[in-house]
Amino acid sequence: MAQAPDAIGSLRDETMIINMGPQHPSTHGVLRLELELDGELVIKCTPHIGYLHTGIEKEMESRNYQQVVTITDRTDYLNPLGNNLGYALAVEKFFQCEIPERAQVGRVLLVELQRISSHLVWLGTHALDLGAMSAFLYCFREREMLLDIFELCSGARMMTSYIRVGGLASDLPPGFEEQVQAFLDLFPSRVDDYEALLTENEIFMERTQGIGILTAPQAIALGLTGPPLRASGVRHDLRVSRPYSGYETYDFNVPTRTDGDVYSRYLCRVAEMRESIKIAQQALNRLPKGPFRTLDRKVSLPPREELYSSMESLIHHFKLVTEGIRPPAGEVYVSVESPRGELGYYIISDGSGIPYKIHIRAPSFVNLQALPPIMEGRFVADAVACIGSLDPVIGDVDR
Amino acid sequence: MTEVQEAPEPHAPEEPRVAAGLRDRFGDAVLEVTEAFGELTVVVARDRIVDVCTHLRDNPELRFDLLSDLTAVDWLPMEREPRFQVVYHLLSIPHNERLRLKIGVDEDDPVAPSVVGVWPTANWLEREVYDMYGIRFANHPDLRRILMPDDWPTHPLRKDVPLGEEAVEFSQNVHPQEP
Numbered sequence: 001m002a003q004a005p006d007a008i009g010s011l012r013d014e015t016m017i018i019n020m021g022p023q024h025p026s027t028h029g030v031l032r033l034e035l036e037l038d039g040e041l042v043i044k045c046t047p048h049i050g051y052l053h054t055g056i057e058k059e060m061e062s063r064n065y066q067q068v069v070t071i072t073d074r075t076d077y078l079n080p081l082g083n084n085l086g087y088a089l090a091v092e093k094f095f096q097c098e099i100p101e102r103a104q105v106g107r108v109l110l111v112e113l114q115r116i117s118s119h120l121v122w123l124g125t126h127a128l129d130l131g132a133m134s135a136f137l138y139c140f141r142e143r144e145m146l147l148d149i150f151e152l153c154s155g156a157r158m159m160t161s162y163i164r165v166g167g168l169a170s171d172l173p174p175g176f177e178e179q180v181q182a183f184l185d186l187f188p189s190r191v192d193d194y195e196a197l198l199t200e201n202e203i204f205m206e207r208t209q210g211i212g213i214l215t216a217p218q219a220i221a222l223g224l225t226g227p228p229l230r231a232s233g234v235r236h237d238l239r240v241s242r243p244y245s246g247y248e249t250y251d252f253n254v255p256t257r258t259d260g261d262v263y264s265r266y267l268c269r270v271a272e273m274r275e276s277i278k279i280a281q282q283a284l285n286r287l288p289k290g291p292f293r294t295l296d297r298k299v300s301l302p303p304r305e306e307l308y309s310s311m312e313s314l315i316h317h318f319k320l321v322t323e324g325i326r327p328p329a330g331e332v333y334v335s336v337e338s339p340r341g342e343l344g345y346y347i348i349s350d351g352s353g354i355p356y357k358i359h360i361r362a363p364s365f366v367n368l369q370a371l372p373p374i375m376e377g378r379f380v381a382d383a384v385a386c387i388g389s390l391d392p393v394i395g396d397v398d399r
Numbered sequence: 400m401t402e403v404q405e406a407p408e409p410h411a412p413e414e415p416r417v418a419a420g421l422r423d424r425f426g427d428a429v430l431e432v433t434e435a436f437g438e439l440t441v442v443v444a445r446d447r448i449v450d451v452c453t454h455l456r457d458n459p460e461l462r463f464d465l466l467s468d469l470t471a472v473d474w475l476p477m478e479r480e481p482r483f484q485v486v487y488h489l490l491s492i493p494h495n496e497r498l499r500l501k502i503g504v505d506e507d508d509p510v511a512p513s514v515v516g517v518w519p520t521a522n523w524l525e526r527e528v529y530d531m532y533g534i535r536f537a538n539h540p541d542l543r544r545i546l547m548p549d550d551w552p553t554h555p556l557r558k559d560v561p562l563g564e565e566a567v568e569f570s571q572n573v574h575p576q577e578p
Contacts, residue, residue, distance in 0.1 A: 050546035058555055062562055093436055220464050223520025241495050332436050333488050344468055361468040369523050398546060
């Protein structure tokens, strides 16, 4: 059937809008990208998010401070211990209570192990997206060891709720130190294995070098933090610039690169895994005996033995269980360095046991804004590499 | 991009010099300065926020180049005027300082100037505030809902919007409540 030549001419000039997601193996969660394509070139990329929005911030306004910890696990679900820590530090800032050494060191150790575990998921899925399937299985094999350690401590592989306001939920169990040491002995050679597969792999380099470039001023203007910012040449790491939990006493580097492409972000994160091993080893070496949570009775429950002999402890216990902890009225903003960047908790307290407002500054949410600038003007085949390099976790994006 | 931008040494918390500098330059647009828990909060007049932010970003002694966070608060149950406040958390990477800025937004005129022109980060953050609180941002390039469905009737984080309940089936005389 002959068509008018004009109609055919105008068809050839149209761009095509295709949908990537929300159900897609490479979008790292329920992320929908509306891509306007001219042939293979991405003209415009519009991310649509909210598919995993569960009203977390609203829920937090109806729970007491101890209950909120369990919700924080579920925002960035690859970094539950890190989320717990950020939240605990924010609430503890209201109280200015002293956290015992064992809890501080234990927190740093667990958070660094969590960072390794999160980067393993990132590396495995990023490589898998680009076609390197073995890397995925190797990374998840090591991650199993970490999940076993988290399960040993808290009973849960992922949603641990183990770092609580005032310290840890329970003492680090027997066998913990041996298991962590076994992992730390094994892991450096495994990172070498991953690098052997990918870092000098021609295909990997072709697919990641020169792709998705962001300059330092662009990155800062977009509010990027974490490995994408450091890959663009800005040595900014909250563990160093605004240390918490004793990070200033640990000896580690902050890997930074200057090219700002997907390959640089890969190198930064792999180097970060190695730095986390160093920090975790230092923490393990200095893990002291002692209480695992603060002795401030306005924040932590008294030990059970005291309840039988001390009236005051009994009253504290009663008030903590029925009313919950009650920070003084005011507001704080505390941020920690999550594997994705600056994870911040802005908490407004009205003096009661229930937070007035909690806002989670989600690193993935802000970092994902950088996706259209790095994707537009590039081939659609690079889309997957770009998404992987920003490492979004949709639970963190949507909350 | 050939040099790495190094960060300065860990820094004492923000000093009131930031606030003094702002008062000198913006006079009575600076409504309130408080310091609590080691954090500096400055409340600014709504209509001057873009000027204040531009100054904070560009002045070499301040250089608040990263907008960490932008959110809003609904003070309805506290019966405070104005009902809303938009809260900005700024970070200066070169000086390693933090600052919290706030502006008041009335219930009857829930509009605030957009700071997208100062920090492109504000784009999605302001969309989220619009989505959750119903505060419109003037001069925002793409103000539409971001997390909730496009046709959602309420602004969920407002204090007069209930958390919502799930209908419980097979309970006697319990009817699902409208959100």
